Amino acid sequence: MTIRVLVADDQSMVRAGFRMLLGNEDDIEVVAEAENGAEAVDKAARFDPTVILMDIRMPEMDGLEATRRILAADSDARILILTTFDLDEYIYEALRAGASGFVLKDDPPEQLIAAIRTVADGDALLSPGVTKRVIKRYARTPRPGPPIELDELTAREQDVLRLIAQGLSNGEIGEQLFISETTVKTHVTHVLQKLNLRDRVQAVVLCYQAGLFDPDE
Amino acid sequence: MTIRVLVADDQSMVRAGFRMLLGNEDDIEVVAEAENGAEAVDKAARFDPTVILMDIRMPEMDGLEATRRILAADSDARILILTTFDLDEYIYEALRAGASGFVLKDDPPEQLIAAIRTVADGDALLSPGVTKRVIKRYARTPRPGPPIELDELTAREQDVLRLIAQGLSNGEIGEQLFISETTVKTHVTHVLQKLNLRDRVQAVVLCYQAGLFDPDE
């Protein structure tokens, strides 16, 4: 089955470049082009592409907003964000918008083509330069001491910690768990003692830095 | 310049497989093998490899601990984590330990070789299946309201927010910024008002969920 591609970029040179580049691949076909975000949203609906190459900086509507709208419209297109600038803000916002991947325009051509096939397959992808950045976000947390002995916490204490990490007050936690605020305080105290923290603020910081309780599932 | 590789895996079959696989590449040379973590640490120091293929599950010392030790010893080897299981916990812990990348043993051979070259070049890399997972961690945060108008905060207020997000108390923030705790409180109040939050705990949650102030730089 051929991969149907929509190229959304405001520079016609870039679009032509992709047509040329992808023309040689017989499993990939450029079915439409768009020169701004609004047009991309429209054509995504009409041409039902497998993959959308989406520039970020575009007139009318930028690529991030277009990405959000296309996915909100229940399209099953995979969106590959494409940009010259590898600025951090873009990356995270794009991923949050629901993009499946991220490549830089000056990545080598083979890599771009490989990227298209990868996301078409349903896999996600970040170009190496981008991946490096993402990894750096994880390659932190040089906390001293043991790796976080979450196991030392009882089930109830973990429940409480989870809710603390969501910003709830003791009273709110009590309501959630159907126990009194007093009891919540008891659990909080134990959590702080066991994890050697001063207050709930530090507990929140720890949870996030350690990647605990992230909405993975 | 040839890429010097150290293969650390407890199964000799796997090590032999890599020797075979990499033997055909004339820019890659397997300079040593290790069958447990302790041995990997030792040989990393003695053979000065460019890239270390590191299994996670190994007797004596696991690959994560070995990774930490090798990097703690100031080696400039790039470590590529290698495992059969693509369990989440491993990924994040491995990246936190300082690994440059992560591949699954059943990734196609070409991909493994490409991965070695990629990390040797200084780029970071996650195999597609893994990348998907990492992306999922970012593809959340459907916060309501405006995208977070950080700009609405004055420079000082941003300073304070940054320190709040690190778990500091008002007094500690005052020390850091050389201002009185009273003044810090004033800033905190303004931050909370502007961002429409109840207390500093929610501010911390917001910062992390929005990806603000992460130690990227």
Add this chain to the structure above:
DNA sequence: TTTCGCCTCCTACTCGAGTAGGAGGCGGCG
């Protein structure tokens, strides 16, 4: 059965956080 850990809840207390409201200094801008 006795012991032990966990969960529950309580009072009484301390202390940091946050609010309210005001005030002075400083620099930019019309």
Add this chain to the structure above:
DNA sequence: CGCCGCCTCCTACTCGAGTAGGAGGCGAAA
């Protein structure tokens, strides 16, 4: 110049967070 926004600092107050210490119930393991 005068206004205004920002930064600084203050008092006085309220309230939630966290500590200390104790207590009862319950289920599992010795």
